[in-house]
Amino acid sequence: MDSADEKYDLVTRNLQEVLGGDIIKEILASGKHPKCYWGTAPTGRPHIGYFVPLTKIADFLSAGVEVKILLADVHAFLDNLKAPLELVNHRVKYYEYILRAVFTSLGVPTNKLIFIVGSSYQLTPEYNMDNYRLCATVTEHDAKKAGAEVVKQVASPLLSGLLYPGLQALDEQYLDCDFQFGGVDQRKIFTFAEQYLPRLGYRKRAHLMNEMVPGLTGGKMSSSDPNSKIDFLDEPALVRKKIKGAFCEEGNVEENGVLAFVKAVLIPVSRLRIRNRAEAQTGAESLPTPFVTEDAPEGALFTIKRPEKYGGNTHYSDYDSLHNDFKDNKVHPGDLKSAVADALVSMLEPIQKTFRESADWQAVEQLAYPPPPSVAKPKKKKQVYHPPPPGKGKNAAAAPKDAPAAEPASSAAEGSSPAPPVAPESVSVPQPTVAPPVPEVDAAVPPTIADAVLNALSEAVISNPEEKQ
Amino acid sequence: MDSADEKYDLVTRNLQEVLGGDIIKEILASGKHPKCYWGTAPTGRPHIGYFVPLTKIADFLSAGVEVKILLADVHAFLDNLKAPLELVNHRVKYYEYILRAVFTSLGVPTNKLIFIVGSSYQLTPEYNMDNYRLCATVTEHDAKKAGAEVVKQVASPLLSGLLYPGLQALDEQYLDCDFQFGGVDQRKIFTFAEQYLPRLGYRKRAHLMNEMVPGLTGGKMSSSDPNSKIDFLDEPALVRKKIKGAFCEEGNVEENGVLAFVKAVLIPVSRLRIRNRAEAQTGAESLPTPFVTEDAPEGALFTIKRPEKYGGNTHYSDYDSLHNDFKDNKVHPGDLKSAVADALVSMLEPIQKTFRESADWQAVEQLAYPPPPSVAKPKKKKQVYHPPPPGKGKNAAAAPKDAPAAEPASSAAEGSSPAPPVAPESVSVPQPTVAPPVPEVDAAVPPTIADAVLNALSEAVISNPEEKQ
Numbered sequence: 001m002d003s004a005d006e007k008y009d010l011v012t013r014n015l016q017e018v019l020g021g022d023i024i025k026e027i028l029a030s031g032k033h034p035k036c037y038w039g040t041a042p043t044g045r046p047h048i049g050y051f052v053p054l055t056k057i058a059d060f061l062s063a064g065v066e067v068k069i070l071l072a073d074v075h076a077f078l079d080n081l082k083a084p085l086e087l088v089n090h091r092v093k094y095y096e097y098i099l100r101a102v103f104t105s106l107g108v109p110t111n112k113l114i115f116i117v118g119s120s121y122q123l124t125p126e127y128n129m130d131n132y133r134l135c136a137t138v139t140e141h142d143a144k145k146a147g148a149e150v151v152k153q154v155a156s157p158l159l160s161g162l163l164y165p166g167l168q169a170l171d172e173q174y175l176d177c178d179f180q181f182g183g184v185d186q187r188k189i190f191t192f193a194e195q196y197l198p199r200l201g202y203r204k205r206a207h208l209m210n211e212m213v214p215g216l217t218g219g220k221m222s223s224s225d226p227n228s229k230i231d232f233l234d235e236p237a238l239v240r241k242k243i244k245g246a247f248c249e250e251g252n253v254e255e256n257g258v259l260a261f262v263k264a265v266l267i268p269v270s271r272l273r274i275r276n277r278a279e280a281q282t283g284a285e286s287l288p289t290p291f292v293t294e295d296a297p298e299g300a301l302f303t304i305k306r307p308e309k310y311g312g313n314t315h316y317s318d319y320d321s322l323h324n325d326f327k328d329n330k331v332h333p334g335d336l337k338s339a340v341a342d343a344l345v346s347m348l349e350p351i352q353k354t355f356r357e358s359a360d361w362q363a364v365e366q367l368a369y370p371p372p373p374s375v376a377k378p379k380k381k382k383q384v385y386h387p388p389p390p391g392k393g394k395n396a397a398a399a400p401k402d403a404p405a406a407e408p409a410s411s412a413a414e415g416s417s418p419a420p421p422v423a424p425e426s427v428s429v430p431q432p433t434v435a436p437p438v439p440e441v442d443a444a445v446p447p448t449i450a451d452a453v454l455n456a457l458s459e460a461v462i463s464n465p466e467e468k469q
Numbered sequence: 470m471d472s473a474d475e476k477y478d479l480v481t482r483n484l485q486e487v488l489g490g491d492i493i494k495e496i497l498a499s500g501k502h503p504k505c506y507w508g509t510a511p512t513g514r515p516h517i518g519y520f521v522p523l524t525k526i527a528d529f530l531s532a533g534v535e536v537k538i539l540l541a542d543v544h545a546f547l548d549n550l551k552a553p554l555e556l557v558n559h560r561v562k563y564y565e566y567i568l569r570a571v572f573t574s575l576g577v578p579t580n581k582l583i584f585i586v587g588s589s590y591q592l593t594p595e596y597n598m599d600n601y602r603l604c605a606t607v608t609e610h611d612a613k614k615a616g617a618e619v620v621k622q623v624a625s626p627l628l629s630g631l632l633y634p635g636l637q638a639l640d641e642q643y644l645d646c647d648f649q650f651g652g653v654d655q656r657k658i659f660t661f662a663e664q665y666l667p668r669l670g671y672r673k674r675a676h677l678m679n680e681m682v683p684g685l686t687g688g689k690m691s692s693s694d695p696n697s698k699i700d701f702l703d704e705p706a707l708v709r710k711k712i713k714g715a716f717c718e719e720g721n722v723e724e725n726g727v728l729a730f731v732k733a734v735l736i737p738v739s740r741l742r743i744r745n746r747a748e749a750q751t752g753a754e755s756l757p758t759p760f761v762t763e764d765a766p767e768g769a770l771f772t773i774k775r776p777e778k779y780g781g782n783t784h785y786s787d788y789d790s791l792h793n794d795f796k797d798n799k800v801h802p803g804d805l806k807s808a809v810a811d812a813l814v815s816m817l818e819p820i821q822k823t824f825r826e827s828a829d830w831q832a833v834e835q836l837a838y839p840p841p842p843s844v845a846k847p848k849k850k851k852q853v854y855h856p857p858p859p860g861k862g863k864n865a866a867a868a869p870k871d872a873p874a875a876e877p878a879s880s881a882a883e884g885s886s887p888a889p890p891v892a893p894e895s896v897s898v899p900q901p902t903v904a905p906p907v908p909e910v911d912a913a914v915p916p917t918i919a920d921a922v923l924n925a926l927s928e929a930v931i932s933n934p935e936e937k938q
Binding site for chain 1: 592593597600604605607612626627628
């Protein structure tokens with residue numbers, strides 16, 4: 001069993017910033033388990049960028065922290081007003097399946113992992129009364145400042161964008177956490193919560209922030225390019241192909257999603273695995289191994305495999321050495337990519353095995369992400385042959401190309417706050433953990449959908465003396 | 470029984486503006502009763518400015534309209550975060566007592582009058598989900614524009630001010646009304662509702678607007694001057710004294726609260742009383758009489774009593790003639806004030822009688838408006854006598870004056886949307902029907918108060934899986 005200090009180090013390692021660390025220290029010193037909240041809106045399909053925050057959450061779980069994962073269904077519904085609600089409900093389930101499988105594959109104890117669906121408390125009178133109380137103390141200026149980095153900045157900002165900082169603050173109280181975890185892009189929202197919760201008579205929470213990590217497949221995100229994200233269920237060959245195509249320039253350590261993934265995921269996971277194997281009472285040999293080859297020295301965390309003629313395998317016991325070697329052109333992008341692909345495929349394997357063995361999960365997947373409705377091909381106009389004018393060769397009239405199925409998700413910045421997929425036309429601004437709705441202003445949502453939301457989301461029965469029509 | 474056209478005329482007479490009148494016409498043509506909503510926040514103590522909207526509402530009731538009076542307790546609580554909640558609950562009851570008594574004194578049928586407490590529906594999941602949906606479609610710009618005339622304009626505007634237009638729009642849906650009634654200061658909020666409700670799949674409502682009426686005691690309001698408002702329970706002598714002191718300049722018809730009261734209340738009430746007496750099957754003689762003397766010709770609605778030597782009684786069968794006579798100095802302010810005081814005292818009499826005869830109401834009054842806590846007088850410093858320097862006479866050190874008890878209410882503009890009392894330091898900008906909270910930013914409200922709100926306000930039992938601490 002770790003000491004309180006060791007646990008604190010485990011909880012706070014690899015973070016960019018810790019606010020209110022004393023709160024956590026005090027709880028650990030008293031022998032209790034700190035409680036953490038991390039939120040995600042189940043809008044699109046989670047991609048491997050989620051490994052980044054989940055790897056850090058694995059540290060929390062290893063240190064005995066009680067982790068609550070908020071599946072923000074209400075916000076996901078609002079984010080996509082046109083989508084039928086069933087979709088959101090199914091996606092909530094899909095997210096829980098994926099996240100549980102990921103934690104299991106990371107080999108961390110999940111007995112302190114709790115999933116909470118937002119609608120179970122975010123529509124209660126208590127919560128809403130607190131929201132109104134907060135709105136009666138928060139100025140527009142402060143709300144706007146708090147959301148500046150995570151709320152999409154548009155020409156005509158919506159009220160919802162002003163509400164999110166407050167709602168995220170209230171979630172800390174209603175999820176009864178000691179600290180909230182998120183990407184450093186959440187910093188202003190976090191300090192807002194620290195400032196405003198005490199004004200409602202609630203205690204100030206600590207805030208732990210991951211640094212922002214570029215997407216694994218690197219470079220600029222493009223939602224129209226399906227290669228810019230890797231799905232948890234992508235087959236090994238596809239994973240390798242996508243990583244092979246990732247932007248990873250020789251010697252360039254700045255904009256390098258592949259290197260960033262090693263730092264944020266693979267090295268910490270290796271460290272966790274070594275720890276787990278060392279601590280296991282029995283069966284250590286059956287536990288997952290760190291991402292090193294058998295010839296690696298003790299303490300090695302990551303191996304770049306290379307034929308002898310290119311210098312042979314290189315083993316790293318920390319990230320910085322790899323970083324420096326890559327910068328100095330001592331590691332070739334191709335070799336780095338191979339090593340990362342191997343590690344990633346091995347991490348995905350148990351997740352995909354769980355998926356293959358779970359008929360329930362497979363059914364949920366079908367319901368949550370139904371194939372896009374087959375667009376009726378426009379009737380081809382009967383081609384009338386017009387002979388080209390003299391001098392103009394080949395037929396210029398190409399048959400209409402089938403539009404590629406819209407890919408709803410971009411991987412955005414794979415920071416510790418996985419961004420919900422954004423609409424293709426939106427820029428890849430980091431999104432808040434709980435994403436601001438992207439409304440369809442012109443789309444009238446018939447009341448039947450709102451009714452469906454409530455029937456489906458909330459078990460609460462409330463007496464409303466007035467009948468809605 | 471009136472025809473549909475006659476009912477429509479009764480519903481819409483004496484208004485400054487009607488939006489969507491066809492909606493009401495259609496309902497009346499089908500033989501149904503239109504449904505109306507009018508809201509008030511039970512913050513301070515209602516004053517006779519409330520006669521203005523209530524007189525118009527009497528028209529609605531006479532025309533068979535179903536009138537819902539929203540007692541916005543949640544907003545009243547938020548308006549006054551420091552006040553214990555019991556106070557708001559007691560004030561809700563006090564408002565209902567007063568408003569019922571006023572309607573009874575006006576002699577209108579109250580079987581279609583319904584009181585609804587805001588917390589009975591404004592904290593439900595349905596309502597809040599709709600609020601979020603609305604916030605996901607409403608831009609900051611539109612919300613700010615809508616509230617420009619009714620939300621207090623301050624240097625650091627609060628989020629609550631941006632929410633009110635939307636909440637007031639939702640109230641139309643949740644109170645199931647066909648039209649909302651308010652002062653013309655509400656115009657932008659009303660058109661906002663017409664624009665946005667259909668975007669949520671709800672129908673557009675009609676909007677009926679009273680003109681804004683200066684306070685009876687006229688001129689600039691001053692909350693530190695208790696004479697600037699007349700309480701429903703003020704004794705006749707006090708009423709007469711206050712009216713005597715009202716600003717009512719000879720020949721000045723512009724800033725004249727006394728004339729305005731005749732126009733907005735006394736003339737319409739006289740008209741109603743004549744109608745009621747004419748329609749009564751039996752006992753017409755026991756019904757209240759119009760504000761005319763016995764020598765008045767048929768059709769007279771208002772009499773200015775004067776001794777013969779000053780021209781004798783003058784009777785008016787419409788407001789305009791009185792207006793013109795006053796403008797032409799044919800009516801002296803003193804005579805006008807006397808006539809108004811007589812009429813008002815006669816209108817208050819049955820209300821005060823009901824109060825005197827109701828032990829329950831009296832008990833509620835004590836609870837709703839407890840006397841301000843007696844401030845312990847600062848111990849007087851022992852006065853040491855310093856003789857004045859030569860040439861300076863009288864003792865300059867005056868004994869500390871007892872601060873007059875703070876008078877929380879100003880009567881503000883006595884339009885059709887009675888303004889909740891505003892804090893002494895605020896300007897007399899018309900307030901929305903549902904007033905924006907005036908928060909105490911530094912006052913932490915302990916969670917126990919929030920709990921009390923919810924226990925007290927809401928009967929709804931909602932399962933919240935997370936325990937609040």
